[in-house]
Amino acid sequence: MPTRKELLDMQFIDARARVIDVAAFLDRIDRHPGDGEEPRLKALRRALPILLSDSPGRAKAVLEALSDTSDVMPESAAFQGATGAPPASEPA
Amino acid sequence: MSYIEPHAHMVSRTTDDYEKLALAGCEALCEPAFWAGFDRSSPQAFHDYFRQLTEVEPARAAKFAIRHFCWLCINPKEADDPGFAREVMTLLPDFLDKPNVLGIGEIGLNKNTRNELAIFEEHVQLALDRGLPVLIHTPHLEDKLKGTRIMLDSLANFSGLDPSMVIIDHVEEHTVRMVLDAGHWAGMTLYPESKCTPSRAIDILETEGLERIWMNSACDWGVSDPLAVPRCMLEMKRRGYSRETIRKVAFDNPRDFLSASTNFNLDI
Ligand SMILES: [Zn+2]
Numbered sequence: 009m010p011t012r013k014e015l016l017d018m019q020f021i022d023a024r025a026r027v028i029d030v031a032a033f034l035d036r037i038d039r040h041p042g043d044g045e046e047p048r049l050k051a052l053r054r055a056l057p058i059l060l061s062d063s064p065g066r067a068k069a070v071l072e073a074l075s076d077t078s079d080v081m082p083e084s085a086a087f088q089g090a091t092g093a094p095p096a097s098e099p100a
Numbered sequence: 101m102s103y104i105e106p107h108a109h110m111v112s113r114t115t116d117d118y119e120k121l122a123l124a125g126c127e128a129l130c131e132p133a134f135w136a137g138f139d140r141s142s143p144q145a146f147h148d149y150f151r152q153l154t155e156v157e158p159a160r161a162a163k164f165a166i167r168h169f170c171w172l173c174i175n176p177k178e179a180d181d182p183g184f185a186r187e188v189m190t191l192l193p194d195f196l197d198k199p200n201v202l203g204i205g206e207i208g209l210n211k212n213t214r215n216e217l218a219i220f221e222e223h224v225q226l227a228l229d230r231g232l233p234v235l236i237h238t239p240h241l242e243d244k245l246k247g248t249r250i251m252l253d254s255l256a257n258f259s260g261l262d263p264s265m266v267i268i269d270h271v272e273e274h275t276v277r278m279v280l281d282a283g284h285w286a287g288m289t290l291y292p293e294s295k296c297t298p299s300r301a302i303d304i305l306e307t308e309g310l311e312r313i314w315m316n317s318a319c320d321w322g323v324s325d326p327l328a329v330p331r332c333m334l335e336m337k338r339r340g341y342s343r344e345t346i347r348k349v350a351f352d353n354p355r356d357f358l359s360a361s362t363n364f365n366l367d368i
Contacts, residue, residue, distance in 0.1 A: 071273055081217070082214070
């Protein structure tokens, strides 16, 4: 098993780049016209504070924050594909 | 190092990819029936597709000394039209006895609809009737958690179903534990943009253990990497895992699950 330092040596630059990418993505969204209440953006903002948690299971918690937690089961699909965030009708 | 690619859609890949897989150590690969990226216009199109999976791809793979196996079904996305899906299912008995067919898959849910669930359950019953293992696709992105729960509940209602005959694929951190707790196998798909990265897949092995779990590339017509499994094996090596542990996850585990099918053997 690598030590914490060895893991940092292996992966810190990659994690750093991903955080900067998310920050730049949010800046980019702000600069462009459109609906600020877009459900995907809301879901992402809801997920970001999870990164600051002190407890393990952050990846699981982020995935749950970006999941459809409704109980409804339609007869057939209203649309195909997935957006990556829960439907707009879910509470933020 | 030798490995098994337990989930790859080679109908969407080039012959060069077969060569790369062989060079990377792939001994055998398994191809579940899936959505082609567009809806087929008739059930008959599936007849051609099932021939491709049972005749054409095994021959392509054999040129590179790779054993090719497949799973048959109508995929969850095209199962939302139950009339169409049942017509396709009438084709299955003619193909299930072909020598490279492992079982029923990849069935599952796509948008978590009642139509999809009905066809899912009819497939599970077919597998039970024939004593075949089952490979299950879980939905994408925001639909995965809900779809996984629905299918686990549904599977629990099949008395006589041995949970260890079922692998639930594309698990992530929020679904893997419930799948393993139900007694099923879990598959981790290594995708560049969605599902698991190699680092996260290794984290899951560290937190959830090495039993009843495999990893695959699920390479297809979308953004995917046929060499994802050997890349993850390399990452395991960098993170200090022994040869034995890497072999267990990349070779022994898939071999053990796939051996539930009498058609699975690794002799060329
Ligand atoms: Zn697939």
